[in-house]
Amino acid sequence: MGNFEFQAVEAKWQQYWKEKRSFAIDQNTSKPKYYVLDMFPYPSGAGLHVGHPLGFIATDIVARYKKLAGYNVLHPMGFDAFGLPAEQYAIETGQHPAVTTEANVRTFQAQLGRIGLAYDPDTTNMRTCDPDYYKWTQWIFLQIFHSWYNRAAGKAQHIDTLIAHFEGNGTQGLDAQHDFEGSFTAAEWQSMAPKQQHKILLHYRIAYIAYTEVNWCPALGTVLANDEVVNGVSERGGHPVVRKPMRQWAFRMRAYADRLLAGLDQLQWSDSIKEQQRNWIGRSEGANFFFQLEGHTERIEVFSTRPDTIFGATFMVLAPEHPLLEQIVTADRKADVLEYTTWSKNRSEVERQQEKKITGRFTGAYVAHPFAQGRKIPVWTADYVLWGYGTGAIMAVPAGDGRDYAFAKHFGLEILPIIEGADISEEAHESKEGKLINSDFLDGLDVKAAVRRAIQALQEKGIGEGRVNYRLRDPNFSRQRYWGEPFPIVFRDGLPYALPESELPVLLPVVERYEPGEEGEGPLANVAEWMHLPDGSVRESNTMPGYAGSSWYFLRYFDVKNAQAFSDKDKEAYWMDVDLYVGGSEHAVGHLLYSRFWTKILYDLGHITHDEPFKKLVNIGMIQGRSSLMHRLRGTNTFLSAGLIDGKDVDAIHVDVNIVEQDILDLDKVRVTRGGEYADAEFITEDGVFKCTYQVEKMGKRYFNAVNPTDVCDRYGADTLRLYEMFLGPLEDAKPWSTHGIEGCFRFLRKVWNLFTNEDNALIVTDAVPTADELRNLHQTIIKIQDDIEALSFNTSVAQFMKFCNEAQRLKTVSRAALEPFLILLSPFAPHFCEELWEMLGHKASISAAAWPIYDAQRVAVSSIDYPIQVNGKLRGKITVAADMSKEDVEIEVMASPEVAAILAGATPKKVIVVPGRIVNLVV
RNA sequence: GCGGAUAUGGCGAAAUUGGUAGACGCGCUAGAUUUAGGAUCUGGUGCCGCAAGGCGUGGGGGUUCGAGUCCCUUUAUCCGCACCA
16 A cells, blocks of 8 residues: 655645745736635734634635636735734733734744645735835825815815815815815915815815714723724723724715625625625615704704604604704703713713613704694604714604604603504504505505605705715724824824825834823824924824725735835736635625725726725635533542533533543643643543543634644645545535544545555556546546536535545546546645646646646436436336437437336326436326 | 524535435444554445335425425524614
């Protein structure tokens, strides 16, 4: 029996690929391109565990396959290197984040290197924290700063076009995304001081400064984006988050809401991710309209998706932050309402989430119903109405909305039925079915028609119009942290100015300490010599958030060394968009939405030619850890094997899975782990061994269940690891890591080896002409593997390889013509192994330069085959047909077997159903 | 509450999209061989049954000659969003 020395072979070929630059991209654009990308990793201190490579291996297989199939393939891998954990670590240890990040990157590279991933070598050193890289992150920020969103044109444009508009027309005829209140003429604009003009422009720039209530996390000393806050606590660390007004950079992403929504339809993404983005954008159609306050000149503007229910409105609710409150509240209620609004504003997100009790106050004010003469509607304030959505005020229709209903019940307010036959004695009727009643001119209409009619009536009366609202908020783009990109911005007289592009990159200064500055400012605020420029201007002390560098990195990979631009436009036109993007679903709304947003801006501004970055997206399921638990008798230092704990009072303790095999704990090793914590413990065994129980949970350091891919490579080799990770199950499913079955993949490789070689590792392959059966085996495999890779169904590919191998063994295949193409098919999955055999077969060039075998359907066809015969759908035996039923127009004679004949009993079948290549069914 | 998904042997999972359910692997099992080991090879392995045969894709109903696949209904689990008017 031959032997495959995987350790030596793998090292050999990894070295070979590196030296020959086998997977460097080819800028020859005459070939069709294929861009396959992984979400680049954040190099954490824990290193990779076996869950990480899942997606990397999948893209590697696709990349190698596409190369064999004749594509010009780009398969890069850089690092998302700015971020919070490195900075937290720096605060704790004083080590500079650049140092730890560099060390972590090297660990990752070593681990990835072992797996034999075919990356373009120039990209593997790309890091978002490298000045050559973040120079362009800053540059892109400047482009965004220098632009405004022209709604009339439906795109972002350079700020100069806005200035031109102001010079010619003032604010007249402008349809822009902005937060400027007021208007001016061209003459007024021209007479303004530059500073005043600059100030106004700030209200139009897509990157703008806002003093907004933000998610402030005192423990982390920073502000977090909405998607970094989970259930009122920080996603990282789980610290409480409160609301605090702060000077922040933000983007007018809301301008892109419709395009971000519409763009989804063109993308081959999973329904779940598309749906998550749709929900996040939260488009809803309805109407904005006004209610006239009694005894005031002001009106209350509300947004409603159900303007048809206007006759069911029995009270109004303003958000506690609503500015009108102060004016309208009656004297006798003033103190009460003020107390309420103060209380509610100070409530943290956590409190709001946790105790959803119904609270609110009556303001004493009333509005007039616009259509029902003489109807007065009381105005309340309550915190179930959010200031940040719609107009911050609603008309409450308890009959049609559950929250309004609960509020009305709680405070004893009127509930007016408006849908015919709806039972509203217990709950609101929220369905959009039914006909309107008690609604004047809407009576008898169904909901859809009534909505249209109501909007029409509001418009005719001049008090409202149809309106689309979005849940999407403008994302915050500031962090009060050190380890991120500095802004290319300085302040003069309190106003922000862009630095010229010639001054990029704005380098991150080296600091000694990482504690926040005063008032929650970032650590950079403490670096006086950096903050203050000779001309008296002051730098921005914030840095950019983690998603800055990752929002455009896919545009850099095909031109990583470009010092003139973030990437060459011709190269971009050729390589973009990403044909296949693979990564975890945790980025469903964060990274994936920001990347789309940046791409659209760069597209609008003419810097790139694609306005969607990722054509096809596949979400890999998380590989979960299989934690091992040992059980300690409570209050003692005695541990019991799993079979002995029944009925005992025990504590389950995580134990490192690396010293447990098949749930059996290695007692010698456990005594020396964790600094000898268990050195003196007593372990009670059963049947001579100590058994652990297990549970499935997230893989990570803290559960002692992380498995290092390098350890697996040491033991089984990279090719086995690759095959096994793919064999584990569908890519997109979450699955626990278990090594049950890895032996099977290992054995499979050895079996393949033995197809080619004898006991002395000598080739036994001959030039014999392959038989029809051997060719059928091969061609069935070609088509299956091809289809599987296109569908990313790698688990079934591995199964097919094994099947081929079993069949070849059975057929005693030794023919080179049958075995060599198989090796090419296998090579994307087990590249080192296949390279080695390929070389042994006498090939001079790498197998990665071979051509994918061509499938020949003729080889799979058969001349005679048994078909099952069914009567009324029940299997009743077999018939042999001496013709290929997979072809059309084949006359077949059905020879009824005795049992079939007995069932038919002389009757002629009413119908004979022949499914080509499948089955014959007689219907009697 | 809303949205997305999933449910198939002892286990991980297949099923050409309506056509012989359980490919492939693990495990188990019988045998062969061996320098007797957790190695290798061969056969068996959905369940019940000695067998013929029957039953089987979370539960219930339906369409069809034929349903894991389509429709209705119900249950369970996972994920995402969550006072969004």
